[in-house]
Amino acid sequence: MNWRALFTGMLGLALLEAAVSSNAAAERAGGLLTSLAAVINHVLDPTVPAIPDLRKHGGAAPPASAPAPSTGGTLLPAEWTTSATALYT
Secondary structure: OOHHHHHHHHHHHHHHHHHOOOHHHHHHHHHHHHHHHHHHHHHHOOOOOOOOOOOOOOOOOOOOOOOOOOOOOOOOOOOOOOOHHHHHO
16 A cells, blocks of 8 residues: 555545535635636637737837938937047047
């Protein structure tokens, strides 16, 4: 006989009995199981996308109406420079 399995089973039954020994405890445990079932149903629902589409429902920022000013092909603002000579003038 596996004593570890027997002890685990006894401990599990004791915790279950403590969780549902009164009506209030049983309602809390039932509410927890209902919430868990709702989450599992939502995760497994084939109509819910795993990756939400941010182009809908205002999730992503709309594109700017006017194009951004050109910075010479870099991502730096126009007033910034990476020239070494600008540091010593």
